[in-house]
Amino acid sequence: MVKAQIFQPLQFRHLIVKNRIFRSSVTGRWDNYNGSGTQARVNWENKFAKGGVGAIISSYAPVSIEGRITPNVVTIDCDERIPFWHTVGETVHRYDCKYILQLSHSGRQRDIEGIENTLTQADGIEPKPAPSSTDEADQVNGLPAIKMPTPKVKEIVQDFAKAAGRAKEANLDGIELHSSHGYLINQFLSSAINQRTDEYGGDLNNRYRFLHEIVREIRKVVGDNFHLQAKISVREFNNIIPPWQKSGNTFEEAIQICQWLEEDGVDAIHVSRGSTFPHPLLPSGPFPLRMLRYTYDTMTSSGGKASFRNVILFRYPSLWPIFQWIWSRLPRKVESRYEQPISGLKIEDEKLDEYFREHVSTEEFQNLLNKHQGTVLRDAKEIKQNLKEIPVITTGGFQQASYINAAIEGGYTDGVSMARMLVANNDLVNKFQSGMDIPERPCTYCNDCLGAYLELPMGCYNLDRFYQRSIQNLTGEERDKADREAEKARTREVMTVFDPPPKPYMPPM
Ligand SMILES: Cc1cc2nc3c(=O)[nH]c(=O)nc-3n(C[C@H](O)[C@H](O)[C@H](O)COP(=O)(O)O)c2cc1C
Ligand code: SF4
Numbered sequence: 001m002v003k004a005q006i007f008q009p010l011q012f013r014h015l016i017v018k019n020r021i022f023r024s025s026v027t028g029r030w031d032n033y034n035g036s037g038t039q040a041r042v043n044w045e046n047k048f049a050k051g052g053v054g055a056i057i058s059s060y061a062p063v064s065i066e067g068r069i070t071p072n073v074v075t076i077d078c079d080e081r082i083p084f085w086h087t088v089g090e091t092v093h094r095y096d097c098k099y100i101l102q103l104s105h106s107g108r109q110r111d112i113e114g115i116e117n118t119l120t121q122a123d124g125i126e127p128k129p130a131p132s133s134t135d136e137a138d139q140v141n142g143l144p145a146i147k148m149p150t151p152k153v154k155e156i157v158q159d160f161a162k163a164a165g166r167a168k169e170a171n172l173d174g175i176e177l178h179s180s181h182g183y184l185i186n187q188f189l190s191s192a193i194n195q196r197t198d199e200y201g202g203d204l205n206n207r208y209r210f211l212h213e214i215v216r217e218i219r220k221v222v223g224d225n226f227h228l229q230a231k232i233s234v235r236e237f238n239n240i241i242p243p244w245q246k247s248g249n250t251f252e253e254a255i256q257i258c259q260w261l262e263e264d265g266v267d268a269i270h271v272s273r274g275s276t277f278p279h280p281l282l283p284s285g286p287f288p289l290r291m292l293r294y295t296y297d298t299m300t301s302s303g304g305k306a307s308f309r310n311v312i313l314f315r316y317p318s319l320w321p322i323f324q325w326i327w328s329r330l331p332r333k334v335e336s337r338y339e340q341p342i343s344g345l346k347i348e349d350e351k352l353d354e355y356f357r358e359h360v361s362t363e364e365f366q367n368l369l370n371k372h373q374g375t376v377l378r379d380a381k382e383i384k385q386n387l388k389e390i391p392v393i394t395t396g397g398f399q400q401a402s403y404i405n406a407a408i409e410g411g412y413t414d415g416v417s418m419a420r421m422l423v424a425n426n427d428l429v430n431k432f433q434s435g436m437d438i439p440e441r442p443c444t445y446c447n448d449c450l451g452a453y454l455e456l457p458m459g460c461y462n463l464d465r466f467y468q469r470s471i472q473n474l475t476g477e478e479r480d481k482a483d484r485e486a487e488k489a490r491t492r493e494v495m496t497v498f499d500p501p502p503k504p505y506m507p508p509m
Pocket of ligand 1: 272284
């Protein structure tokens, strides 16, 4: 019975989630510039709770303005944010869905720094070097960083603790530390990034100290019974773009970090990978150049050393093969080393929508699934086997009920988290519940949503999923019409996040 494992509740030390599917963090930029939340965010989270997920992990919530990755993402940096988060929590609780707030600090890895994180110089505005464990700029955008002084480290530890207290006060169900994907905590953990020579740098013990202090101070504020999990990149693969970079922590070091977290009182590990975001291996799939051509120009003024180069590379399709080759170099190497752990679950034609199949054949989709589903599972199993009792949640490409069931049954993971698959099919868990194994118009791992994030409302942008009729034997004009209809359907779907619209605020007389 496909549903047997997926719909078993998952018991953590102090939290029970009704099934094994978590909505993984997906950032959308629809909040206010000052970090206050909007109705669109509430609507967004409501979609997934209504769609049946057991728990939602919020998109990254900055613990300070200085730690935000872009503006227009709701923060948890002050008490004024508590009522908004309370509303979000109450909204999803109506569906018996739990809400876990992801506490985050960008460190050096920002996309758009925002005016608060800039310096005004005689010759113009420049990005302020972001507090980090290194003086080296980030790999993707090249925004500047500075090895912060120790009092600043202590201050940020307290920012995390205060943010955790606010999440508890907002009656949310738990918190997740964004300690993966190259953001600040990962910058400390990583042997490839951390350049400090004090008690926060050097050997693993020292590199772990920042995270250890964050967990300890959070526990002081929220007590022992408030759910706390950590997302960890158990393989960093830091040598992505310049191959001369160090690759990062060993897998044995990652296991040790997870074991220390368990000893320190963390309730679950969310297994992920990659020392940057995005990374060629997560979210897996191509680099979304056709979308970034349209959206990345917003980074031109960011002042990042690599931003202008990227704008040029992304702008001209004739240059794309160079970038795509660089981006897929690592996956090519890694794929030959990692076999798909769960195989033999075949998709039949009739499972997929007939119009969708005109764009992506069953065979092509089967290959995509084999390549991208469960990419981190083998590592998750090893992490799980090296922990005493806390559950493991795994991210990476899941969208097939029988596969997820087999992963849990096979002891690879206790639960799975989904990001893009739920962006494509918000109600995927309800579909599983009704007996569907794979959605009729599945996510194709194209990463257009990822490319959209900088400038467009978050949603699925893959046109192949939105055709309303057959494109067989159409004249040029008819085909054009079919494309326009698909575009309209896509826009309608993306814009549902603004329904209901925000209530206008009337200032007091
Ligand atoms: C548009 C987008 C935004 C994301 N934002 C976050 C984030 O804020 N925090 C985080 O930990 N991961 C973030 N992720 C990563 C996902 O949570 C997830 O770990 C990754 O996409 C792999 O899962 P998937 O294959 O189900 O998409 C994001 C992914 C996408 C595509
Ligand atoms: S744009 Fe749609 S199909 Fe492409 S990765 Fe995102 S959700 Fe999946």
